[in-house]
Amino acid sequence: MPDLERSYRRLLRAYPGFYRRERGLEILTTLLDAAEPGQVRPSRGEAAHLLANGLRYRFVPPTWIGRLATGLVTIWAAVVLSGAGALAVWGFANPEVPNLAAFSDELAGRPASFVYDLPGDNLLDMAYAYRTAGEFQGFADEGWDGRPPAPMGQTRVYEQVSERPTILADSYQSLTSTGWRTGALNQGGVSSHADVASPTEVLWAYKDGMLLRVSGHDRQAGVTVSAYPIEPSGVLVGAVAGFAIGLIVVGQGMTWMAHRVARTPLPVRRLILLLSLPALIASAVNTLDNVLSTIPDPNTASVLFAADYMYPLANQIANPLAVSVIALTLVASLSLIAGAARVGRLRPVKAAAPTGDVSKQ
16 A cells, blocks of 8 residues: 555544544545655645544534534533542542440540431432531531541530530640641631530641541530541542543543434424423533532532542432433434434435545645
């Protein structure tokens, strides 16, 4: 095979497979016929033209409706896959929930009145539900400026400790003297339990991967001690990687599908459009819900946690309506396209832009 033909074939790989099968030989023949005598490699203009045109067919849907549908579904999938990427990094890091019992009982000077755990075994449940825990709502106001906690751990509540009115100050001194990095003993923290009144004081302390929260409530008649692992690093990187993979893979897949839809007969296209409307609405609404539920409220002291990056995926598990509608629509549309192809009713792809003059550029 001559070097020039081999080079042209290599450049034609920029086009999607279906286009090469139907138009590749025609384009190659046109390019070879237009080549100058003795030409051994494509000109820069030819190479740029073929690459740009091929990538356009790969990544740009053929109609404005196709571009709209591709954009909505691709962004939705990319956001959801960002949650999958964050989950993968979090699961690999596997932060260990601290064993709080003996330590906190010693700190409070008595056994706990009751104990409860934030979800930790199921990471998606944790990512979806942790906002119900009060201490995370006011995290930024409570005097801790170090790395945030992973919202999974144990809370132990101690009631009737009024015989130790200085228990918060004593805990602060004890933690500081034993090597804990402590924040300020802050006023006005938020209770971590629905049945407990707002504490009058709260402090955060960190040591060996454990972040401790000690708060007083009922005018220091009770103490709540919570312990969490530090959130793992790299979760944002995983979320960004998942988002990028979604943009590339799903975007190209939707573009491929849009080209197929554009080649079906008009009645089939209209039916696919009708079937797609609920899915497009679901994509837009669910994406907006995922983003707004993740971003902290700018009017509060809420902060963005690494667990928030998993929320878009957790939201699909907890509320599967959107993903179900989108999946069913894709299956139905692909079935209609396949049916049109079986009866030979797919229209041929349009020819590429003329290439005969490109060699002379």
